Amino acid sequence: xxxxxxxxxxxxxxxxDRVTITCRASQSISRYLNWYQQKPGKAPKLLIxxxxxxxxxxxxxxxxxxxGTDFTLTISSLQPxxxxxxxxxxxxxxxxxxxxxxxxxxx
Amino acid sequence: xxxxxxxxxxxxxxxxxLRLSCAVSRFTFSSYSMNWVxxxxxxxxxxVSYISSSSDTIYYADSVKGRFTISRDNAKNSxxxxxxxxxxxxxxxxxxxxxVGGFEYWGQGTLVTVSS
Numbered sequence: 333x334x335x336x337x338x339x340x341x342x343x344x345x346x347x348x349d350r351v352t353i354t355c356r357a358s359q360s361i362s363r364y365l366n367w368y369q370q371k372p373g374k375a376p377k378l379l380i381x382x383x384x385x386x387x388x389x390x391x392x393x394x395x396x397x398x399x400g401t402d403f404t405l406t407i408s409s410l411q412p413x414x415x416x417x418x419x420x421x422x423x424x425x426x427x428x429x430x431x432x433x434x435x436x437x438x439x
Numbered sequence: 440x441x442x443x444x445x446x447x448x449x450x451x452x453x454x455x456x457l458r459l460s461c462a463v464s465r466f467t468f469s470s471y472s473m474n475w476v477x478x479x480x481x482x483x484x485x486x487v488s489y490i491s492s493s494s495d496t497i498y499y500a501d502s503v504k505g506r507f508t509i510s511r512d513n514a515k516n517s518x519x520x521x522x523x524x525x526x527x528x529x530x531x532x533x534x535x536x537x538x539v540g541g542f543e544y545w546g547q548g549t550l551v552t553v554s555s
Contacts (some may be wrong), residue, residue: 333550366541367543370484373551375546375548376534376542377485377545380541381539381540381543387521419483421486421541423541426498427500428474428489430483430484430485
């Protein structure tokens with residue numbers, strides 16, 4: 333199975349900050365990497381697919397990059413509604429696997 | 440707007456069975472692969488199972504293989520998850536999700552609690 337490791341596990345930041353979350357795969361997954369945002373009590377929401385493609389309706393302050401084993405999610409200027417938990421997920425092969433999550437908190 | 444609505448969750452004793460359903464609307468269900476993903480209380484996301492649009496390809500997580508069965512009825516626009524031999528560690532919110540690259544659309548989830 334492909335293991336996905338996110339860092340950091342939690343992060344405190346302020347509105348307006350630039351934030352980067354990283355995700356590392358245990359083997360190459362090309363660009364089969366997706367990012368999700370989840371708020372408490374809600375279903376996850378797809379933000380980025382195929383490493384860098386912005387899902388329709390997602391604000392352009394979200395961006396993704398990377399290929400192979402190393403990937404990043406960047407939020408260019410944090411907004412109040414961005415405080416949530418973020419997950420990466422590989423869709424290269426089953427079993428599809430998620431990172432453990434990064435909880436983004438208000439500083 | 441695309442809708443996915445799960446149902447069938449509840450409290451069940453260890454060793455028991457449940458059948459989850461996911462009713463979809465506002466898209467051509469028969470054209471899309473579907474998945475079940477679960478989330479234990481306070482924990483992260485765990486992929487459970489995948490089914491292709493025509494049901495010819497099915498995959499399971501090792502943690503549920505041999506106990507869970509995914510199926511779909513394209514005529515009824517519905518996805519199912521038959522869960523047998525349930526264990527305490529199966530306690531989670533279960534989501535159905537439409538797959539296009541990533542999991543593009545999700546239902547609201549249905550809670551399954553396995554406890555005596």
